[in-house]
Amino acid sequence: MSVEDKAGNTSHSASLTVTVDTQIAINNIELVNDSGIPDDNLTNNVRPHFQVKVPTDVNEVRLSIDGGKTWFNATQSATPGVWDYTWLADVGEGKHTLTVEGGPTRRETRRRRNWDFIIDTMLSEPTIVLDSTDDSGNKRR
Numbered sequence: 001m002s003v004e005d006k007a008g009n010t011s012h013s014a015s016l017t018v019t020v021d022t023q024i025a026i027n028n029i030e031l032v033n034d035s036g037i038p039d040d041n042l043t044n045n046v047r048p049h050f051q052v053k054v055p056t057d058v059n060e061v062r063l064s065i066d067g068g069k070t071w072f073n074a075t076q077s078a079t080p081g082v083w084d085y086t087w088l089a090d091v092g093e094g095k096h097t098l099t100v101e102g103g104p105t106r107r108e109t110r111r112r113r114n115w116d117f118i119i120d121t122m123l124s125e126p127t128i129v130l131d132s133t134d135d136s137g138n139k140r141r
Helices: none
Strands: 002-004 010-012 028-031 049-053 060-064 082-086 094-103 111-119
Touching: 028 111, 049 060, 049 094, 060 082
Parallel strands: none
Antiparallel strands: 002 010, 028 049, 049 082, 060 094, 094 111
């Protein structure tokens, strides 16, 4: 940049490079009430609780499980960059895709990430079969 005063003196400023980052990283999505094996994205809780980690300058995180038709705002926790949301209504059995959107207030600079999870509340009954070729017991009458 150059500046000239009334007397014709000119001064030049040093170069300054400015980088504008328009991409928001969604660092981590966690199913808080994951049941059974840790990090298998499987829960038996029909009201799943998610925790999302994003950069600390993100000021809104939204979640959807219906392909983006309905969005719910997560709540920022006491830890900067950590947002929480627990589903308020029961979510059905089976595989679901969570869509997380985070960013500043302006919608055009938001970032989305999909994450799959499963709700399984049904106990599978085992089938017990005796192999008759290995049966060494006595038959009772």
